[in-house]
Amino acid sequence: MRRTARPPLVSFYIRNCLVGFALAAVFVAALVWLDVVGLGRLVTGSPDGPLAVFLLWFFNGIVFSGAQTSVRLLLMAEAPGRSGPSGGHPQLQALPVRAEAPRPGRPL
Numbered sequence: 001m002r003r004t005a006r007p008p009l010v011s012f013y014i015r016n017c018l019v020g021f022a023l024a025a026v027f028v029a030a031l032v033w034l035d036v037v038g039l040g041r042l043v044t045g046s047p048d049g050p051l052a053v054f055l056l057w058f059f060n061g062i063v064f065s066g067a068q069t070s071v072r073l074l075l076m077a078e079a080p081g082r083s084g085p086s087g088g089h090p091q092l093q094a095l096p097v098r099a100e101a102p103r104p105g106r107p108l
Contacts, residue, residue, distance in 0.1 A: 012069075012072075013069060016065060016068045016069040016072055017065040017068075017069070019065075019068050020061055020062075020063075020064035020065025020066070020067065020068040020069070021057075021061035021064065021065060023064045023068065024057055024060040024061035024063075024064040024065075025057055025061075027060055027064070028053060028056050028057045028060060031056070032044075032053065
């Protein structure tokens, strides 16, 4: 079977999703380990605790993956020496304006 190369954008998204889900795993582990608002006792004392931990990890993983992908995408900037949009403030320049005096009997 022949293996084709993945497009760079798909690789970028998958990598950031994996990082987001790893961060979510660390976050949920810290929530359970530190027993934040009694969450650790609740999930260890309940028969449905593993399901609750999985759902907490999964939904936080979705949020963290989106945030990770957004941050990585927004931090991609062009090098200073390259051409193209670079942001910043546009330079303002004065333009000549022709002004006429109002004629009598004509509203402004």
